[in-house]
Amino acid sequence: MAQATASRRSEYDRRDESAAGKGKRTVVKTDAESGLEVTAVDSIRAVDRARWNDVVRSARCGSVFHRYEWLEAIETGLGHPAKHLLVEKDDNLIGLLPNVVVDIEKTPFQRLSSAYPGFGGPVITTDIAESLSLLADAVPDLCTGRTIVHQIRGLDTDYLRYNNALRSEGYRPYRRECRFVLDLSRGYEAVKDDMSKGRRRGIRKGRETDHEIIETELTRANIERFYQSYRRVMDRVGGDIYPFSFFEALRGMESRVLLLTLRIDGEYAGGCLQLLDEERNAVHGFFAAIPREYYDDHASELLYDSVIQWGLDHGYETYDLGSTNASFEDGVYRFKEGFGGQPIPILVWERGCSPLWPLVRAGRSLYWPHHFD
Known part of the structure; x- marks a missing residue:
């Protein structure tokens, strides 16, 4: 030996x-x-x-x-x-x-x-x-x-x-903490039926705007634009801000990252960055950056709805909306709960x-x- x-x-x-x-x-x-x-x-x-x-x-x-x-x-x-x-x-x-x-x-x-x-x-x-x-x-x-x-x-x-x-x-x-997880295998209509009236109304109102959601290449310029919006959001809510170097490092796993960009009336209205988990057949919501001036346009509902449909189109079984404090008094908890997902500790x-x-x-x-x- x-x-x-x-x-x-x-x-x-x-x-x-x-x-x-x-x-x-x-x-x-x-x-x-x-x-x-x-x-x-x-x-x-x-x-x-x-x-x-x-x-x-x-x-x-x-x-x-x-x-x-x-x-x-x-x-x-x-x-x-x-x-x-x-x-x-x-x-x-x-x-x-x-x-x-x-x-x-x-x-x-x-x-x-x-x-x-x-x-x-x-x-x-x-x-x-x-x-x-x-x-x-x-x-x-x-x-x-x-x-x-x-x-x-x-x-x-x-x-x-x-x-x-x-x-x-x-x-x-x-x-x-907990996570809210949507079962995409049931199809879009079943997922939508489980949403709260407020979330369904937000999606409907958002669709009435002049908007487009684009799957965006993970270039440095696109990441910089997303990061500027992300930083402003985190400054406003007092959250911890990850450095730009981390977002840039994610380019090393580009095939596992989904970056969506929202435009309303031709103007940049935020975006979201999701991780693609092929091992678990899941989409993980990780970063969202919605400027406050687009809240009334239901930008958040539009982006979440777009990820749900993207996941369905690409054969993923679940959409994990990301972490939140496990408290009904928490605003993030209530917002994600409205999409009808299962709370998982x-x-x-x-x-x-x-x-x-x-x-x-x-x-x-x-x-x-x-x-x-």
Whole structure:
């Protein structure tokens, strides 16, 4: 076994040389009985793109948010430090746990998140129980300095299959947000029938305007125009603004991005940027930018309706309208609820990696009193 381990390490050395300047690999856990080895990498570019995406495609829980290109955009466009974990068996990549380090709002601390923005969690093709246990054992080694907690944000209820295993490893569920998901497989009329009267009226009124909605190429100029509108909207509502570099980095996954542009009376009236999740056969609403002066023209309803019809035309089964606080008092919640989607809780698990975490967790309940475990 010692000889085999030495051989494996030589292979890692060769890979490190081939990926010079693109990140480093560190073996953090091994299991001689199962032959599994967990490696940490500090950049997605330390891993072969095809090998990474093959696991995402093959694993049950893989999604567009696990793909190499999305994680590369987070790393290069947002500057979040990467601490991804890989599981290999006999030199075959069989599992992934993507992680980035992000700030914990209203504190001087950080969390290790799988992943943010978007969703993450483990994707494993075989030896699931053993791989999951090794990944959990490796996580504390990644939490150093101000990084005091590991958080897993699962995309959908498929991640419930890991709940008991995660809880046995010290993870606690945390619920604060939800998503509204439309079932497109029923057809347009069925989807429309489930909308509120207000949403249907908004679509009808919007269609009476002189408008057009265009599927827009992801050029730098088009992204800049969308970003200017997006920034104004976020400034007005006091939301966090992603830098332009992140939007530009999304050009690296152009085939998975849908950018729609709305024009009313020939003038730019906003747009929306959606992610195309072929792994889950879903369209994910991610960014919308509607100037206030076009609210009375029902620009939002027009764009959402257009995405629904685009998804139907291209054979997608669901349209995920995106995240919102799980509260009927929240305006975004009520707006998305009006489209008739099914509210799905966002599954989050957290595991403290520092004695400071219980204090931060207790303080969080003061400004998010409605979360529950």
